[in-house]
Amino acid sequence: MQTSSQLDALRARIHELKDLGGIIGLLNWDQETYLPDKAGPARAAQLSTLQGLYHQRLVAPEVGEWLELAEREAAAADDRSMLRVFRHERDRAVKVPERLVRALAEAQSDGLAGWREARAARRFAPFQPALERLLALRREQADAIGHGGERYDALLDHYEPGMTTARLLPVLERLRASLVPLVERLDGTLDGADPFAGQTFDPEVQWRFTVELLGLLGFDLQAGRQDRSIHPFTGGTHPTDVRLTTRIDAANPCPALFGTLHECGHGLYEQGFLPEHHRTPLAAAPSMGLHESQSRLWENLIGRSLPFWRFLYPRLQAAFPAALGRVPLESFHRAINRVRRSPIRVEADEVTYNLHIVLRTTLELRLLRGDLAVADLPEAWNAAMVATLGIRPRDDVEGVLQDIHWAWGELGYFPTYSLGNLYAASLLHAAERALPALWSDVERGQLGTLREWLRREVHQQGFRTSAEDRVRTITGQGLTDADFLEYLRAKYRALTGRVLTTSS
């Protein structure tokens, strides 16, 4: 009876924490969508208060006692998985004082404000003090959590549990070495008249098209919604309340189309957790890399494929007859796959994209190691852009200020995008083997074939195992760049008619 009641107490606390996490999700979503301009400081205080309370309720001593008991008693596989995930989170949290949690929450709000001010001024300086503060707090947090001499490991583990700097860097270096010559070969080969140049695309029509796109992919709009924001993201409070945002550019439909496809990939994952896992840590992706695999898969591997647009392009033409009525499918398909050295990550093609990630990972690692001062970051960024992509940003907005991540103090997040690209290609490869009708179904707009396979193989598994273990179970191998590089070579061979080899 004692055991049972203490297990019940632990479960109740776990539900409570999941509820609080969902509420923090609502505060963040609201901050990026509907919060009035002057309410920034009030929202910062609310977030700091709630994150502090979350921390208190997580690290409370009684929770440790319940947990130890539960670990001895739990028999069901899902219970054991849940306790493992919960212990991982709690063990990290116990080492971090609540003071630091609240200081980080406040520094994040200041970081966001400083970053916005810097972007408005188009120069890095106004952001520098806030980033210095965030960096100092992240170092303190990393030291509190503990590491084997590499602070980055402690932060990375939050986004990609089990990943280490020592394992990550060679993966990124191999990618870089393979991609640089590929960019060299492809840059300019798909150039031609830009089908979007000089056209306008009614924002309301774009909006309706993206909502139809969500329906086509199977996103449940009764268990989620889409809104607009400057920086598209996926948030929400619960698997029945998943919130996507998109960004609409009247001069170009691509930000809305591919933004919606990307966030929808995240959203399908969040909606796909098993109901019996709701309100527990199992209703979560085991890593951000696996989460990004879902967004990148729908955005790129499906969303920039020819079969997908064979189905969808006539509808896009019908939505924008003046702009696209006389643009052939093949021209459109080439335009959305053009390889080009460009300064902005979120607008980068699939080949150059990972080079943007290598650059950011290298820089944030140097910041954290103390090899680079925050004051020197803008110039280091520009030098790395020249070295990696051969271009120099016109100003800091086009350079070091382009992403929101560092404004939130998110160090260790960026590499998960590349891991997501690699996982996405491996998963697609496995799906093609498992689903012979995959591409013919895509061509008929039957996306449920792939979605339900992903639901079964990935989404419904939640956090039962690590990301890499899950991928290994599905594909037969762990993290690899082979599928991704093969996917790129095949795709661009078809698009350019050239045989492409790389150094990898």
Added chain:
Amino acid sequence: MQTSSQLDALRARIHELKDLGGIIGLLNWDQETYLPDKAGPARAAQLSTLQGLYHQRLVAPEVGEWLELAEREAAAADDRSMLRVFRHERDRAVKVPERLVRALAEAQSDGLAGWREARAARRFAPFQPALERLLALRREQADAIGHGGERYDALLDHYEPGMTTARLLPVLERLRASLVPLVERLDGTLDGADPFAGQTFDPEVQWRFTVELLGLLGFDLQAGRQDRSIHPFTGGTHPTDVRLTTRIDAANPCPALFGTLHECGHGLYEQGFLPEHHRTPLAAAPSMGLHESQSRLWENLIGRSLPFWRFLYPRLQAAFPAALGRVPLESFHRAINRVRRSPIRVEADEVTYNLHIVLRTTLELRLLRGDLAVADLPEAWNAAMVATLGIRPRDDVEGVLQDIHWAWGELGYFPTYSLGNLYAASLLHAAERALPALWSDVERGQLGTLREWLRREVHQQGFRTSAEDRVRTITGQGLTDADFLEYLRAKYRALTGRVLTTSS
């Protein structure tokens, strides 16, 4: 030093509680505006969790110790007021077990769901079990808080601190006795062609008009926002984040116009608290009656006045030239002030409105006293409508199911609307004496004259004193129906050309 650190601890807890209250406000606002359909149960759990935590943090023993110490030490007038308000809230909360707080939060969610189901079915029965549960919990709550034999007192005190049933009932009875013969005299006297009949009013144009109206009244849209909802309300998280909703009917502009004016009155109050009171219980109205005085003042005493529409009507005509271009100001003004026995409270004119309140107050008092079973409520409602207003609702949606309040288990709220009407008339009377240019300024669209007076006399005072003490300071007398009845008589004398006396 000890004292100071304990005062600091108390102040930190008070800030935390105010933050949590603001977050609960966001959860509620979101539930009525943007929450996806399927997320109802998840939101119910989130609200229950957060309300439970709020309660825990409020009643924690250390807070009682800090409070006693602070009460002995505090010298500044605002500190003493703050501690008095905080003690009042805490003393009530300490008596209510957290189990009951959580049960009430869940019963409210069930109540809302049952009420919605019943409305869809257009009959009361599906709502009955949830209302019975809510009533049982409210009785338990009233008994826990304590009362002198009248449970309603314990609930009333939450909305109108200091008010008692014994004081309230004679006020309402006098109102009823005055208004019934007035309705008799006025019903039908302002009839004529309905200027809105058969017209359509573009919802987008209505929306833009209401946003301009907010600007005209001085609502700060950088410290608040307006959205749409089925049941207009004012919520938000902080005085810099005040959220109004309005409802748009394409066949009639009145719901949007007067809904926005009403909620804007609430919103100006919320935005008007002093910055030094933010994050404390002083940044609040001392009663819902005083809050309603602000919404009813702008909606009716200003918003249905001839001077106001002398300024605004040409703009409304310009917004809807086809529908209103040939309708004279006087016809419009008569139409928005027509006295008519009608079944729906929120659509009622200023004369019949309070009769709807008397009816609801009488019924909820009987429910709470045990003199009326929930099962018999619909028939009791209909009988009371016949007795009071001479009309019988066509069905329960037009009758007992029309308001959301009982679905939330809000018993004791309704009378604050009538108190608000009485306070509004007394405040306007005082404003007319203090501001000789008031009406000529209104006629020129200069609403700042009245708004800034209200800001100074009401809004910025926050919760420093009770509602009635504040009104007495401003007007020279406490709660009275004299100003309200005189206002109605003068208004309808002007509109109908008849001298009106009532039995009061």
